[in-house]
Amino acid sequence: MLPELLSVMSWEEFISFFQYPFVWRAVVVGTLIALVAALLGVTLVLKRFSFIGDGLSHVAFGAMAVAAVAGLTNQMIVILPVTILAAVLLLRSGRKAKVNGDAQLAIISVSALAIGYLIYNLSGSSNVSGDVCTTLFGSTSILELTPFDLWMSVGLSAAVIVVFALLYHKIFAVTFDETFYKASGVRTELYDLIIAVVIAVIIVLAMDLVGSLLISALVIFPALSGMRLFRSFKRVTLFSAALSVVCAVSGLLLSIWLSTPVGSTIVAVDLAVFLVCCAVGTAAKRA
């Protein structure tokens, strides 16, 4: 018998979970979210935008608090536009900021977090800490998806994948060397804007899977792992997308098996795989 620290279920029990549609919904949505989250990872990491993802997720948390208190059943209609707007504003102001870009991001991010929490408390909900914990760490929301949530996620993920495929070369360009392409007549501002919107969509999607505090991990870990092992943009992108899916699905299944929180289990798997990739990358360099 294992100690009571982890309540491990038997194999039969674990298998029996798959007769419930909510488990399948979680696997499908988890796969899609992991896939799209990893696609823009390289761009975010290399443009030094890693923390924009983090800041945006806090904005999404604030928006979710407002939506929850307003009693909306479909919170997406508030969260998505607010997050997209924040993404566009952050990107714009990053160019000609009077306040340093980092500081500005910190202001927006902590303010959204604080005000979100404040609103939750003022709402007089009976389970404030439960609600907040769910939103921040995702705890079980991925296992509570309705069919509507499922289709919403499928639709948004498909949109992100299509946009990414169509703009793949443009995204490569604005990440590598914006000045050169702008000088040769590429509309880099437009593509930056599209990237910001796509990032916002990814953040909102990923909130369901890992919660708003852990989203950055989902976006940057697979890209960093890929960059340790591969040398072409194409391979890094494909590898990180595949790796992200593998980590998310195995994290999800592990969390069901071990009864651990979904989001943090996935991030722990991502971290472990990243460390393995670092080791392999270093070993390959020496060899």
Place this chain on the structure above:
Amino acid sequence: MDNLQEDVLLSCRELTLGYENHAVAQNISFDVVRGDYLCIVGENGSGKSTLVKTLLGLQPLLGGTISRSPALKRSPIGYLPQQTPVQRDFPATVEEIVLSGFLAKAGLRPFYTKKERALAAEKMERLGVTPFRKRCYRELSGGQQQRVLLARALCATDTMLLLDEPVAGLDPKVTQEMYELIEGLNQEDGITILMVSHDIAAVLGYATHILHVMHGSCFFGTTEEYQTSEAGKLFAGGGIHAA
């Protein structure tokens, strides 16, 4: 504004350059004729990089006129920028980078055509980077990286290259090779060269024309004229800034 004389690619008159109404340089006038090798020199802060950005259309012009010939409108200036920190850990192969020079020509098309791939292979061959086409850009030496970026610039243009300090950070031998390569592109491939440089000694050896940007004025003329001018004597003759 298009009534340029034949063979004049670019004509700049009385330019005022700067940021947000703060003028950095004034009264800059020069012409670039097809086949020219123009070097842009000047002290730090004299407005060289502002001029580069303005010519590339990355920054608005505060005053004066820039006229571009139809040839230059069809095929924009190919730019060799100074390296950015992002590029130092960017995972991309040489081939991916060179091919991306066609991005502007591709417009909304989400892929590169066979013809573009063939042309990119040709440019890689021309610049001698074919042996490392599958290698990662960040693992190449400084000189090799510059060749890759030159190949990319040649995919974007077949008319005019603008090189911003192309030999910065290169060792003397590689610097020499780089200058010979650029001269080859000018002489053999007929590409008009605009080059910003600190390296005045080398510049005089290759350039046909010199633009010396100074506060409030500028010198523009052939290399011979420059060597006998006040600005030239001071800048090149004194050896103060000669690298």
